[in-house]
Amino acid sequence: MDRVTSLPQEKKLSTSKSARAISLATLIKVLEDGSYSNISLNNSFKNSNLSVADQNLATRIVYGTIQYRLFLEYQLKGLIRTKLTERYINPLLLMSLYQIIFLNKVPNRAVLDEANKLAKQFGRHHSSGYRIVNGILRSFIRRGVILPKENNKLEYLSVKESVPEWLVKYFVKNLGIERTQSILTSINKPAKNCVRISSLVNATEVFQRLKDEGYQPKWSNLSDHDVTLKHGGIGQSDLFKKGQLTIQDEAASLVVEAFDFDKTQVEHVLDACSAPGGKTVQIAENLADGDVIALDIHEKKLRLVAENAKRMHVADKIKTQACDARKAGKIFNKGEFTKILVDAPCSGLGLLRRKPEIRYTKSLQDLHSLQKIQLAILDSVSVPLQKNGELVYSTCSISMEENEEVVKKFLQRHSQFVLKPFKLSKLESKTGMLKIMPDQNGNDGFFIAKFKMRG
Numbered sequence: 001m002d003r004v005t006s007l008p009q010e011k012k013l014s015t016s017k018s019a020r021a022i023s024l025a026t027l028i029k030v031l032e033d034g035s036y037s038n039i040s041l042n043n044s045f046k047n048s049n050l051s052v053a054d055q056n057l058a059t060r061i062v063y064g065t066i067q068y069r070l071f072l073e074y075q076l077k078g079l080i081r082t083k084l085t086e087r088y089i090n091p092l093l094l095m096s097l098y099q100i101i102f103l104n105k106v107p108n109r110a111v112l113d114e115a116n117k118l119a120k121q122f123g124r125h126h127s128s129g130y131r132i133v134n135g136i137l138r139s140f141i142r143r144g145v146i147l148p149k150e151n152n153k154l155e156y157l158s159v160k161e162s163v164p165e166w167l168v169k170y171f172v173k174n175l176g177i178e179r180t181q182s183i184l185t186s187i188n189k190p191a192k193n194c195v196r197i198s199s200l201v202n203a204t205e206v207f208q209r210l211k212d213e214g215y216q217p218k219w220s221n222l223s224d225h226d227v228t229l230k231h232g233g234i235g236q237s238d239l240f241k242k243g244q245l246t247i248q249d250e251a252a253s254l255v256v257e258a259f260d261f262d263k264t265q266v267e268h269v270l271d272a273c274s275a276p277g278g279k280t281v282q283i284a285e286n287l288a289d290g291d292v293i294a295l296d297i298h299e300k301k302l303r304l305v306a307e308n309a310k311r312m313h314v315a316d317k318i319k320t321q322a323c324d325a326r327k328a329g330k331i332f333n334k335g336e337f338t339k340i341l342v343d344a345p346c347s348g349l350g351l352l353r354r355k356p357e358i359r360y361t362k363s364l365q366d367l368h369s370l371q372k373i374q375l376a377i378l379d380s381v382s383v384p385l386q387k388n389g390e391l392v393y394s395t396c397s398i399s400m401e402e403n404e405e406v407v408k409k410f411l412q413r414h415s416q417f418v419l420k421p422f423k424l425s426k427l428e429s430k431t432g433m434l435k436i437m438p439d440q441n442g443n444d445g446f447f448i449a450k451f452k453m454r455g
């Protein structure tokens with residue numbers, strides 16, 4: 001292994017103590033109990049009175065530690081000489097290492113002091129855990145960052161970019177080493193703050209308001225309706241609450257653009273996997289006359305679709321229905337829908353930047369099992385689509401198994417369907433398939449395929 005001298009560093013930080021206690025409590029839940037980071041963190045915030053600056057710090061520490069978990073665990077190599085019996089120790093070591101390595105505004109002394117206090121707070125009565133933590137962190141500071149030898153490319157990239165080796169190998173096999181490097185570097189950069197402006201409002205006026213309110217908006221390179229913002233917090237704004245815009249990644253908002261809505265006809269659309277409703281709402285905005293039936297297998301999640309529909313002023317066009325989309329062929333009549341969207345359940349490999357734990361929770365086997373579900377949904381929804389109707393299939397994954405292979409197998413099984421080229425507001429696909437990679441424009445990775453049923 002090699003010692004490393006410089007790594008990317010973060011700027012501007014608060015030094016709150018309670019922010020760190022909340023970070024540790026959340027990381028114990030996520031790393032030791034397998035809870036979701038966003039849910040655990042939001043619950044911790046609800047039960048605290050942290051300032052916005054401290055919430056930002058806790059968020060940075062929790063997400064950063066999870067994102068770099070594999071890299072940080074590697075840093076502990078050779079430093080642990082005793083069995084760590086208390087469950088808080090590993091998360092505390094990882095979050096302290098994250099701060100030492102990536103948060104250069106926080107002096108090492110402060111990280112050590114805080115770790116000491118947290119060890120006493122979270123450790124058992126009379127435990128000597130704080131000495132173990134202190135010793136390991138001091139040894140790390142003396143030794144510095146290490147990485148595997150560069151000649152073992154897969155292991156080197158896996159540790160450096162903190163992505164499991166199977167996934168690095170998978171990307172290298174499918175995309176080559178250079179593209180893999182580019183993707184891995186890009187997914188460790190912060191995700192963009194993107195919003196889609198409703199088609200029912202004046203986009204220029206909304207853009208001006210975003211400017212006036214200090215969001216420093218920029219029009220998207222991918223879509224006419226999307227804007228990237230300099231910072232977050234738009235969810236608390238009046239523009240959001242009043243349904244003038246919604247939070248949606250640029251790549252995600254391209255999916256609905258792939259449909260050719262007929263403003264002269266009544267459209268009856270099925271959104272087969274709809275929650276939380278980002279695309280359902282977007283479809284409804286495009287209907288001059290007609291409705292959307294929004295399905296989801298999880299009844300509870302349909303409440304989010306209904307809330308989104310109400311906020312975005314399209315509730316009158318949307319009906320929700322709890323249903324497994326694999327049964328759509330039996331529930332709905334043959335030829336009932338003019339358009340169908342399958343925004344399928346997927347591995348989320350296109351969201352590695354935005355969702356830090358995805359990289360550690362998915363496996364190669366998942367790509368194959370998800371493919372079966374995706375094909376079963378497509379098979380079933382092919383029944384209620386009318387002749388000449390459009391079927392759009394999308395995922396937020398960049399794997400071949402969930403995308404190109406699904407398209408190929410679907411076409412082999414359904415000779416009445418063909419791929420249809422499509423034009424979006426700023427892009428086009430001549431083949432009927434479009435893959436947006438996460439390193440292209442700093443957006444989420446997405447796949448879109450458009451089929452037409454022959455007349």
Ligand SMILES: C[S@@+](CC[C@H](N)C(=O)[O-])C[C@H]1O[C@@H](n2cnc3c(N)ncnc32)[C@H](O)[C@@H]1O
Pocket residue numbers: 272273274275276277278279280295296297298301323324325326343344345346377
């Ligand atoms: C990628 S998300 C959809 C995102 C949504 N289209 C949007 O734009 O907000 C996939 C959704 O499919 C749902 N789902 C998973 N399996 C399903 C099935 N067999 N039938 C219907 N919905 C399913 C999940 O609960 C999840 O809400």
